[in-house]
Amino acid sequence: MAFVNLKNREVQAKIIYYGPGRGGKTTNLEYVFSKFRQRIQSEMVSIKTHGDRTLFFDFLPFDIGKIMGYDVRIQLYTVPGQIKYNATRRLVLKGVDGVVFVADSRVEQRRDNMISLKNLQENLAVYKKSIFKIPLVLQYNKRDLEKEGIAVMSFEQMEKDLNGQLKVSSLAASALSGENVIPTLKKIISLTMTSLQRTLK
Template structure:
């Protein structure tokens, strides 16, 4: 649940990037961080966990208006993708307001995407949150690898695998090139804002 700071007249919303290991969660945040450096009030903090890491920083997004006269500060987090760090993932999800699920478009990662999405559903349930109700955007990452001849799943196939029940906004993207990284972020911020507006009324 968003943290309301009465003194600073600010609502802090927490958005978490989730998905399989090496799928592009960190690359998304690094791109956002470099693009909006002047709006980011904190350093990017990276917590390394043997070959994987959790990243977070907070920033004041642009032109998203206010909630009940309060400014909105968004905290962006990634979770470690590897299965063995599930306890860390759960910890990062505590108090989450919105989710971006970053799926890997490579054909050989299909199973990992499915396992990771199911894991997200289970971990949200621990906090009594439903994957069907929380603001959520899917990102089908690594679309740029097609040019290099890597076998990728089609966007239709990925939609069928991951979004046939959820029916949430989805973007084909390349976090490395920055394609659709910002539209993904804007979409999850607007969904999260709309959801918080309802709760905080």
């Protein structure tokens, strides 16, 4: 649930980038950080765990609109991708308002994507949140690898695997080149704002 700061007249919303290890969550955040550097009032904080890390920063995007006269501050987080850091992932998910699920388009990552999405569903359930009700955007990352001759799944295959039941917005992307990174962010902010307006009324 978003945090309402009465003193600063701000609503703080928490958006989390979730997905399998090495899928591009951190690269997404690094791209956003570099693009919006002048609007970000904090440094990017990295909490290192063995072989993986959690990243976060917060910013006040322009022309995002207000909720009940309050400015909206967005906090972006990534979770460690590896299964062994599930306790950390669960902790980061506490108070989440919206999720971007970053799936790895490489053929060999098909199973990992599905396991990670199931894990998201289970961890949300701990906080009595439903994957079918929370603002959620799927990002099929690493589409650029196809040009390098690396086997990637078709968009249709990924939709069938990950979005067959959810029926949420999905985008093909390359966090490395920045393709669809900002549209992904804009989409999740828009969905989260709509959800928060309903909740806070």
